[in-house]
Amino acid sequence: MSKIDEEQKKTPFLDALCDYVTSSPIPFDVPGHKLGSFVTDLSRKISPEILDYDANAPIGLDNLYHSKTVIKEAEQLAAKACQAEHCLFSVNGTTGGILTIFLSCLDNKDKIILPRNVHKSVINGLIISGAVPVFVSPQIDEQLGIANAVKTSDYIKAMDEHPEAKAVFVINPTYFGICADLKTITIEAHKRNMIVICDEAHGSNFYFSRKLPRSAMTAEADITAVSMHKGSGALTQASFILTKGSKINFYEVKRAFAMLSSTSPNPLLIASLDAARKEMVYRGKEALDNCLLLAEYARKILNTIPGIKVIGKEYKTEKSEGVYDIDLTKLIISVRGLGLYGYDVYKKIRAESNIQLELGEVYVVLALIGPGTTKEHIDALYVGLKKISDECYMIRRPKKSIKYHYSFSQSVVPPREGYDAPSKLVNLKESIGEISSETVMAYPPGIPLIIPGEIITSELIKTIEFYYREGGQVLKDSQQSKIKVIDKDKWYLTDDLIDSLKN
Numbered sequence: 427m428s429k430i431d432e433e434q435k436k437t438p439f440l441d442a443l444c445d446y447v448t449s450s451p452i453p454f455d456v457p458g459h460k461l462g463s464f465v466t467d468l469s470r471k472i473s474p475e476i477l478d479y480d481a482n483a484p485i486g487l488d489n490l491y492h493s494k495t496v497i498k499e500a501e502q503l504a505a506k507a508c509q510a511e512h513c514l515f516s517v518n519g520t521t522g523g524i525l526t527i528f529l530s531c532l533d534n535k536d537k538i539i540l541p542r543n544v545h546k547s548v549i550n551g552l553i554i555s556g557a558v559p560v561f562v563s564p565q566i567d568e569q570l571g572i573a574n575a576v577k578t579s580d581y582i583k584a585m586d587e588h589p590e591a592k593a594v595f596v597i598n599p600t601y602f603g604i605c606a607d608l609k610t611i612t613i614e615a616h617k618r619n620m621i622v623i624c625d626e627a628h629g630s631n632f633y634f635s636r637k638l639p640r641s642a643m644t645a646e647a648d649i650t651a652v653s654m655h656k657g658s659g660a661l662t663q664a665s666f667i668l669t670k671g672s673k674i675n676f677y678e679v680k681r682a683f684a685m686l687s688s689t690s691p692n693p694l695l696i697a698s699l700d701a702a703r704k705e706m707v708y709r710g711k712e713a714l715d716n717c718l719l720l721a722e723y724a725r726k727i728l729n730t731i732p733g734i735k736v737i738g739k740e741y742k743t744e745k746s747e748g749v750y751d752i753d754l755t756k757l758i759i760s761v762r763g764l765g766l767y768g769y770d771v772y773k774k775i776r777a778e779s780n781i782q783l784e785l786g787e788v789y790v791v792l793a794l795i796g797p798g799t800t801k802e803h804i805d806a807l808y809v810g811l812k813k814i815s816d817e818c819y820m821i822r823r824p825k826k827s828i829k830y831h832y833s834f835s836q837s838v839v840p841p842r843e844g845y846d847a848p849s850k851l852v853n854l855k856e857s858i859g860e861i862s863s864e865t866v867m868a869y870p871p872g873i874p875l876i877i878p879g880e881i882i883t884s885e886l887i888k889t890i891e892f893y894y895r896e897g898g899q900v901l902k903d904s905q906q907s908k909i910k911v912i913d914k915d916k917w918y919l920t921d922d923l924i925d926s927l928k929n
């Protein structure tokens with residue numbers, strides 16, 4: 427075993443936390459439950475030990491924002507494991523990571539080239555940084571009703587048309603596991619002196635298996651946020667922010683990170699990142715090989731169910747324009763043939779077979795295979811879907827195609843201006859032609875249907891109404907029948923805004 431592998435056996439923060447608790451300190455600091463002595467239903471109903479490790483910031487456990495000892499060492503181990511130069515432990519998920527990246531890497535009015543099918547945290551990153559988006563269109567698969575990656579040629583065209591852009595943003599991979607050609611996009615962006623920012627909320631496993639798509643750090647991207655909690659065994663909410671190369675000012679990243687995060691980071695989240703990194707370094711390859719075998723088995727048996735089609739590796743060649751690579755541990759299951767929407771199947775299989783899928787969309791459901799998945803789980807998924815198929819296949823009529831799904835609106839002012847402008851509430855039905863001042867999204871997947879600064883269209887209203895009707899979860903600031911729009915009577919058009927409207 428090489429030196430770096432030996433080092434990776436260490437879990438400096440986790441060990442320091444355990445040492446602290448076993449030393450049975452007399453706590454006169456926060457939190458007030460005093461290492462679990464004040465018992466609540468959380469301890470009674472879950473486990474008496476649950477609060478023992480919920481310490482705050484005692485001597486010896488370092489400071490997340492000015493790490494010098496055990497957190498610094500744990501972050502350095504994580505950076506090495508992921509072939510990055512620096513790592514920060516985000517206790518506010520990849521959402522916090524993305525906000526940190528936008529605030530630290532982009533200034534007000536900097537342009538960034540990005541797909542429109544980004545997670546809401548990216549739109550919020552645009553709002554808090556003031557950066558101006560140059561949207562590139564993802565390839566849409568109308569049969570599946572999902573947005574895939576952006577073609578490399580479309581990224582390059584946008585870079586050529588906007589040579590002043592400071593950054594290029596790539597989702598690696600999409601929620602459904604679809605990747606763009608990150609390596610080529612990064613080379614092209616670097617040639618033009620642009621930085622490459624990635625969203626790896628769904629890509630943590632790429633760091634621990636060569637059989638999965640390329641990770642941001644191995645593609646030489648500059649900075650990324652990685653949800654270690656989604657795919658690699660950390661506790662929910664725990665992510666890495668990774669950076670590489672001289673284009674990123676790491677101290678600025680740390681500054682923004684400290685500004686946006688709680689001064690009371692939960693030590694269990696930090697410890698879980700330390701432990702997950704170690705486990706994935708040692709057992710990740712084997713665990714992910716097993717995930718891929720289970721995924722292959724799942725495709726084989728699920729594809730025998732009438733009305734069900736699971737996307738496999740052939741999708742990469744069929745849809746090569748928007749599918750450079752694919753993470754096959756994610757099962758994209760088309761349920762169109764059942765005459766049901768994905769939402770229906772998502773709810774039905776939970777109610778009837780106690781199976782919790784990752785999400786239901788219009789035509790697909792998504793099942794994720796992780797290091798904890800077993801063959802029994804896959805067999806249960808087969809039984810659950812077969813039951814629905816027996817009930818519905820050839821009995822229900824196929825669902826009509828929804829043309830307006832994924833038709834994004836035109837952006838007329840940058841998101842920050844759209845968000846900051848004086849606004850008023852109007853009835854959703856009467857809002858066509860108005861400029862939105864809020865973000866509306868279906869969750870999951872959390873991709874905004876409209877963002878501040880975009881024009882409201884009849885297609886958008888139909889889409890929102892469709893989600894309400896079919897029981898999708900719609901998240902918006904205002905109440906269901908209303909939408910917050912720019913109040914044009916009170917809106918003072920600055921020269922900057924007039925310029926941006928012209929562009």
Ligand SMILES: Cc1ncc(COP(=O)(O)O)c(C=O)c1O
Pocket residue numbers: 518519520521522544545547597600601625627628653663665871872
């Ligand atoms: C594409 C994408 N990016 C970012 C995020 C945010 O990640 P987190 O939940 O770790 O904050 C999500 C969450 O689902 C996501 O789907």
